[in-house]
Amino acid sequence: xxxxxxxxxxxxxxxxxxxxxxxxxxxxxxxxxxxxxxxxxxxxxxxxxxxxxxxxxxxxxxxxxxxxxxxxxxxxxxxxxxxxxxxxxxxxxxxxxxxxxxxxxxxxxxxxxxxxxxxxxxxxxxxxxxxxxxxxxxxxxxxxxxxxxxxxxxxxxxxxxxxxxxxxxxxxxxxxxxxxxxxxxxxxxxxxxxxxxxxxxxxxxxxxxxxxxxxxxxxxxxxxxx
Numbered sequence: 001x002x003x004x005x006x007x008x009x010x011x012x013x014x015x016x017x018x019x020x021x022x023x024x025x026x027x028x029x030x031x032x033x034x035x036x037x038x039x040x041x042x043x044x045x046x047x048x049x050x051x052x053x054x055x056x057x058x059x060x061x062x063x064x065x066x067x068x069x070x071x072x073x074x075x076x077x078x079x080x081x082x083x084x085x086x087x088x089x090x091x092x093x094x095x096x097x098x099x100x101x102x103x104x105x106x107x108x109x110x111x112x113x114x115x116x117x118x119x120x121x122x123x124x125x126x127x128x129x130x131x132x133x134x135x136x137x138x139x140x141x142x143x144x145x146x147x148x149x150x151x152x153x154x155x156x157x158x159x160x161x162x163x164x165x166x167x168x169x170x171x172x173x174x175x176x177x178x179x180x181x182x183x184x185x186x187x188x189x190x191x192x193x194x195x196x197x198x199x200x201x202x203x204x205x206x207x208x209x210x211x212x213x214x215x216x217x218x219x220x221x222x223x224x225x226x
Contacts, residue, residue, distance in 0.1 A: 010086055012055040015045055016074045017090025018065030018111060020174035022058065025186050025198040032186050032194050041201040047208035048088075052215075057085075061109060064120070066096025067151040069109040074158050083166030088211060089155055093175040094140060094147035099132060113197070148176065159221040168220040172211060183207050 015021050023043040025032045042050075049056040059073045074089060081087055096111030102123060112120050115136045121129040140147060152171075159169045173179050189200035199207060 009084065010052045010054040011082060011084040012057050012086075013048060013052065014057040014077065014081055014085060014087040015060055015090075016070050016077075016087065017060040017174065018067075018070065018092045019061065019063055019198060020092065021045065021060035021088075021090045022062045022065070023199070023204065024063065025194075025196045026201065026204060032190070032196060032200075035194075036189065036201065038201070042204065042208075044199070044204040044208040044211070047205065048211060051208075051212055052086075060090070061111075064096070064109050064111045065092070066098070066109040066111040067091050067094060068096065068098050069111075071151070071154050071158070074155070078158065078161060081162060081165075081167050085167055086215065087159075087162060087167060087169045089159070089169060089171050090174050091148070091151055091155065091171065091176070092173070094144055094151060095136070097132065097136060097140070156221070160223065163221045163223060168215075170211060170214050170219060171221075172214065174207075179210075182210070 023045060024030070026037075026041075026043050027033055045056055045058065057077075059077060061069050061073070070090065070092075074087070092111070093113070095113055095115065096109060097115075098107050099110050100106070101108050110120065110132070115133050121132070155171060159171065162169050183206045184200045184203040186194050186196035186198055186200045186203075189202065
């Protein structure tokens, strides 16, 4: 992880993303935390906070997060992120959609790897569920590359704005080519006892090392020369 004495000085690290950034499964209310946490186990966000001795500004969605929600949250905080801060932005597989809540009063994220999973549609009319699943199957499934290009383009524009204000940003993909199999999952650590695809404690250490390496290597947004 490098020598702290040579680590860059950072006031705050802002975290944008989904449940993978929020650290679903590795918080006190979850079974995995209660049964498997050891004394030195930390979430990747805590490891990075300790590494750079800075304030962590968590802006990730705890559950059902989507890339739409991440972009909205990042946009909302653009003017609050300062030049001596770092923004770490997570993009996930583009399987989420936006939908109105049951009362129709606001738009909410709906992110899932199995959009037909009944618990995510609990309380919804069957017709709404049928339409939602149909949209996902027709317009998202099999077209992931196009969707990821769409989301990356949006995030890169926002990173460009932050760059002009002297803010360093790191973009990473929690569930996409090159990383989906790189970090250990809870279901792997527990041999399927807990069927959760979020990161295990070992996975969190792996993510922390992965992102610290990006920061130490200065893999920040750079304005194209042309």
